[in-house]
Amino acid sequence: MASFGRAIKFFAGYFKHYKLGMLVIAIFTIVATYFQVKAPVYMGRSIQEIANYLMLKSNPATAAQASLDKVYDALWLFVLFIILMAVGSLINAMAQAIVSSRAVNDMRTGLFGKMQRMTVKYFDSHRDGEILSRFTSDIDNIYNAMNEAIFQAFSQIALLIGVLIMMFNQSTQLAWVTIASTPIAILLSVFIISKAERYVNLQQDEVGHLNAYVNEQINGEKVIITNGLQQDSIDGFTEHNDKVQAATYRGQVWSGILYPLMMGMSLVNTAIVIFFGGYLALNGSLERATALGLIVTFVNFSQQYYQPISQITSTYNMLQLAVTGARRLDEVFDQDDEVSPKDEVAFNGLQSKVELENIHFSYDEGNEILHGININVDKGQMVALVGPTGSGKTTVMNLMNRFYDVNEGAVKFDGIDVRDMGLQELRDHVGIVLQESVIFTGTIRYNITYGRPDATDAEMIDAAKQANIHDFIMTLPDQYDTEVSDENSIFSTGQKQLLSIARTILTNPDLLILDEATSNVDTVTEAKIQKAMDNVIAGRTSFVIAHRLKTILNADKIVVLRNGNIIEEGTHQELLAEDGFYSELYHNQMVFE
Numbered sequence: 001m002a003s004f005g006r007a008i009k010f011f012a013g014y015f016k017h018y019k020l021g022m023l024v025i026a027i028f029t030i031v032a033t034y035f036q037v038k039a040p041v042y043m044g045r046s047i048q049e050i051a052n053y054l055m056l057k058s059n060p061a062t063a064a065q066a067s068l069d070k071v072y073d074a075l076w077l078f079v080l081f082i083i084l085m086a087v088g089s090l091i092n093a094m095a096q097a098i099v100s101s102r103a104v105n106d107m108r109t110g111l112f113g114k115m116q117r118m119t120v121k122y123f124d125s126h127r128d129g130e131i132l133s134r135f136t137s138d139i140d141n142i143y144n145a146m147n148e149a150i151f152q153a154f155s156q157i158a159l160l161i162g163v164l165i166m167m168f169n170q171s172t173q174l175a176w177v178t179i180a181s182t183p184i185a186i187l188l189s190v191f192i193i194s195k196a197e198r199y200v201n202l203q204q205d206e207v208g209h210l211n212a213y214v215n216e217q218i219n220g221e222k223v224i225i226t227n228g229l230q231q232d233s234i235d236g237f238t239e240h241n242d243k244v245q246a247a248t249y250r251g252q253v254w255s256g257i258l259y260p261l262m263m264g265m266s267l268v269n270t271a272i273v274i275f276f277g278g279y280l281a282l283n284g285s286l287e288r289a290t291a292l293g294l295i296v297t298f299v300n301f302s303q304q305y306y307q308p309i310s311q312i313t314s315t316y317n318m319l320q321l322a323v324t325g326a327r328r329l330d331e332v333f334d335q336d337d338e339v340s341p342k343d344e345v346a347f348n349g350l351q352s353k354v355e356l357e358n359i360h361f362s363y364d365e366g367n368e369i370l371h372g373i374n375i376n377v378d379k380g381q382m383v384a385l386v387g388p389t390g391s392g393k394t395t396v397m398n399l400m401n402r403f404y405d406v407n408e409g410a411v412k413f414d415g416i417d418v419r420d421m422g423l424q425e426l427r428d429h430v431g432i433v434l435q436e437s438v439i440f441t442g443t444i445r446y447n448i449t450y451g452r453p454d455a456t457d458a459e460m461i462d463a464a465k466q467a468n469i470h471d472f473i474m475t476l477p478d479q480y481d482t483e484v485s486d487e488n489s490i491f492s493t494g495q496k497q498l499l500s501i502a503r504t505i506l507t508n509p510d511l512l513i514l515d516e517a518t519s520n521v522d523t524v525t526e527a528k529i530q531k532a533m534d535n536v537i538a539g540r541t542s543f544v545i546a547h548r549l550k551t552i553l554n555a556d557k558i559v560v561l562r563n564g565n566i567i568e569e570g571t572h573q574e575l576l577a578e579d580g581f582y583s584e585l586y587h588n589q590m591v592f593e
């Protein structure tokens with residue numbers, strides 16, 4: 001139930017940007033409700049007038065006075081009020097459609113903006129499908145609920161208040177009779193809602209897991225096919241799907257019980273109202289015709305009184321999905337943003353050196369990965385990081401441009417701690433070529449100039465030439481205007497890395513971090529990559545996770561990592577002379593993979 005309070009705060013945060021729309025909704029909700037609750041009074045009155053007319057007509061002494069005029073008057077007013085109610089509801093529905101579509105649009109934009117500000121840690125620790133399902137399933141649920149349940153809930157609450165006022169206005173006694181069963185309805189609803197809430201929450205979490213699984217399996221389809229694991233993949237899917245089905249079923253059963261239960265209570269209540277109304281008509285002080293009119297009015301009121309409860313409960317499942325969606329979006333909004341320091345120390349490019357001072361780091365508390373790393377590099381030097389898999393090479397790189405922050409020690413450029421620099425400034429000067437190259441959907445031109453959209457064609461072509469990919473691009477029919485995407489495979493793995501190198505060359509970073517691709521490429525591409533690497537590294541301070549012998553031989557300094565410690569450091573010749581771990585790896589040809 002606390003999650004409902006949180007959800008109300010969540011939605012209010014979006015609705016407050018649409019004050020005019022919300023005002024229109026509020027006014028027309030009240031207007032439509034007023035006409036809706038007033039209409040039964042005229043229906044009751046027309047019955048009362050018909051009864052009066054029949055009584056006068058049936059008595060010869062008063063037959064001449066009998067007239068249907070008052071019946072017509074009451075009926076006209078009844079019809080007029082129904083029409084006004086419909087018009088008010090229509091305007092209301094239009095305003096609701098505008099507010100809900102815009103609010104959901106804001107939500108989507110806000111969520112995407114938040115993603116761009118979050119730390120790499122979030123993306124490293126959440127599966128793509130889980131993140132994606134917040135954009136798809138959760139936002140869809142919120143949108144559906146806004147259109148079909150949330151604003152309706154406003155109207156229904158207004159109707160409830162309106163009916164209460166009208167009932168007490170018409171007859172206190174019958175009003176109490178009509179609302180007597182309310183505590184039972186509330187107790188039942190609270191019990192059922194708390195059950196349903198549990199399973200709807202579970203359902204959405206399971207949908208997230210299912211999406212993540214499907215996403216992972218699609219990405220890994222080649223591995224699945226190669227290993228003939230299609231059936232295992234289907235079994236895994238079935239397991240996740242069954243969990244979604246079980247949670248959905250339970251949630252639906254519990255939330256589905258509510259509506260018929262409330263409908264049943266409404267009918268019982270109507271019967272009670274008729275029974276007491278009849279008792280009043282026979283034994284009370286009211287005239288028979290007036291009592292009859294009152295019974296008809298209260299039969300209507302009784303149904304109207306239970307209508308909000310039935311309506312809200314009939315859309316309850318939708319509301320619950322929206323509450324769950326709001327919780328899941330809030331979980332993202334509550335994540336830490338990347339923090340730029342308040343008083344940024346200006347950094348206008350590397351002048352002298354990079355220092356990694358006594359760095360300790362753990363991704364998860366209590367599991368230290370780097371145990372006091374010290375590396376000093378002068379401007380223009382190239383450092384090759386080598387070491388067995390899992391030794392911490394990528395982790396060192398992750399700290400240099402603040403994908404993560406160190407727990408102890410510091411990364412310093414020209415003596416300035418990277419945590420004291422503006423994030424944008426830092427990243428403007430640090431270029432990264434990842435092992436897995438990313439291709440964005442668009443032209444080759446768009447991909448190369450991604451980090452510098454203002455680059456001229458000449459600059460772009462120069463970068464492509466230095467990266468040794470220009471000649472290949474020129475063989476394509478549309479050359480730099482060729483449409484590419486991560487899925488279509490115009491590029492081989494090696495060529496993709498060349499494209500990434502071209503992208504980085506164009507941004508002209510002072511400090512380069514490069515993770516060499518390990519994949520086996522043909523010797524021609526291998527030579528091209530080597531040349532591109534030489535070009536991108538030339539004159540730049542660079543840290544390379546080195547897999548190629550040539551890169552290692554060219555390095556000014558080789559740093560050997562093992563289990564998060566630097567165990568050896570020096571040039572190739574020096575390290576061979578030491579005859580230690582590096583030498584052993586080198587002779588066993590294991591250094592580079």
Ligand SMILES: Nc1ncnc2c1ncn2[C@@H]1O[C@H](COP(=O)(O)OP(=O)(O)OP(=O)(O)O)[C@@H](O)[C@H]1O
Nearest residue numbers: 124363364369388389390391392393394395396593
């Ligand atoms: N995001 C993460 N969360 C938790 N632990 C991580 C994360 N990334 C890496 N690790 C752990 O940190 C250790 C060092 O990993 P790292 O990727 O830095 O090694 P590496 O030397 O680059 O390995 P490889 O050559 O295989 O890429 C490993 O034990 C790994 O399991």
